[in-house]
Amino acid sequence: MLKQCCFQNAPFESFHKSNKMAHFFTSESVSEGHPDKISDQISDALLDNFLAFDPESKVACETLVTTGQVILAGEVKSSTYLDLQAITRETINNIGYTKGEYQFSGNSCGVISLIHEQSQDINRGVDREKKSAQGAGDQGIMFGYATNETESLIPLPLYLSHKILIELAKLRRENKEMTYLRPDSKSQVTIKYDNNNKPLCIDTIVVSTQHDDFNNNEQLMLEKIKSDVINILIPRVIKKLKPNIQKLFGEDIIYHVNPTGKFVIGGPHGDTGLTGRKIIIDTYGGKGGHGGGAFSGKDPSKVDRSAAYAARHMAKNLVAAGIADEMLVQLSYAIGVVEPTSIFVDTYGSSKLELSDTQIAAKAAALFDMRPYAIEQRLKLRNPIYLETASYGHMGRQPLTIKKTFESPYNGKVSKEVELFTWEKLDYLELIKKEFQL
16 A cells, blocks of 8 residues: 555644645646637647648648637638638547537538638748748747656656546547547646655545436436546556556545536537647646747747747756756747847756856757758658647657658648657757766
8 A cells, every 4th residue: 555645634723834845846737628729739730731742831820710610711822722721621530529419520510711821921031042041930938847756857747637538539439438528638647746846645545527318317327437537547548658647546545536527518519629729738737837828720930930940959958868857948039030049058057067057057058959941851841740639638659650642632642651759859969968078
């Protein structure tokens, strides 16, 4: 039996005294069926199709989903033409919205497109005669973060929140053990840390899942869902984790499962979805930082996206090389300007070197070329690789090479072998060790 570590039954005074050297941190995630994530996936599916047929496409696509309706808006500069409706419907069906009773399905929803040509005032700062002179698509700040508390170097609460929903989606698609599941769901994990920022135990897990109305007795229905989450879902998640994380699952975890009661009405029928409303889930779950821009629907000329990936690539490789236990990298850009206006590093006092954070930043800047075109080339971002990023986080994912096929009534069929999540590759370790004399 694991030792109780979270004191949830203690009076407040004793709880406070017992935990004065500890703190709690929480992150959340949402499933691919959440309305905002449906919007992100549609926007990135459109982007992928534009890039598949015209790699030089400039795209900024926004999506709104609500009861029975999808609205597409944004700006595009491309030599290709797409069936936007067909791409949208296919994306929605693949997520799992295929039934009329959901009040939102790929086959029956209305799709309205308000997409138009990209502003020339923006484009002139980006497209240059010499590609290496490509300017940033906008001003702004972007952050990358890494911590060694998980194997993927992302914060543990977010890591577990994603894992829970990925497994819940598998259970939904298997349709064997939890046959009542619908696509919309959310999770949240609270971790208790010691004063050295090391995880002690999981304090609270929240799971809210949309479901069929499978029992007239609401109480029995909710008890069934909670029991299945605790006894089916969580053990499947635990089984796939490293032993050091498995031991954090004590018997005293507080579970909140569908805490408001039944959750039959969900998806776009229950809540309007918009592209770019889950940016903290997309990145680091509230740890580190996030700039002002969202990712989905934007081609890599938008540094909101490409520089955030580059900052993560830098932070992850530096932490993996042993420079620090955790690291935040901030980049900033001016629209139309080639070089970043600043590169900042914060190791939160966890540096292993006799160097200041400013010195670490200077050495890192010499290794990682942060000009927009250089980022595009290094991370192979002018490829149709973005739909896979649009749910369960853009960071902490496994790099892999896959073959993707795209069809268009106007351009025929094209197949491409692409590398996904290139910014997660640990491909700079030797260069870092040489530069820092490790």
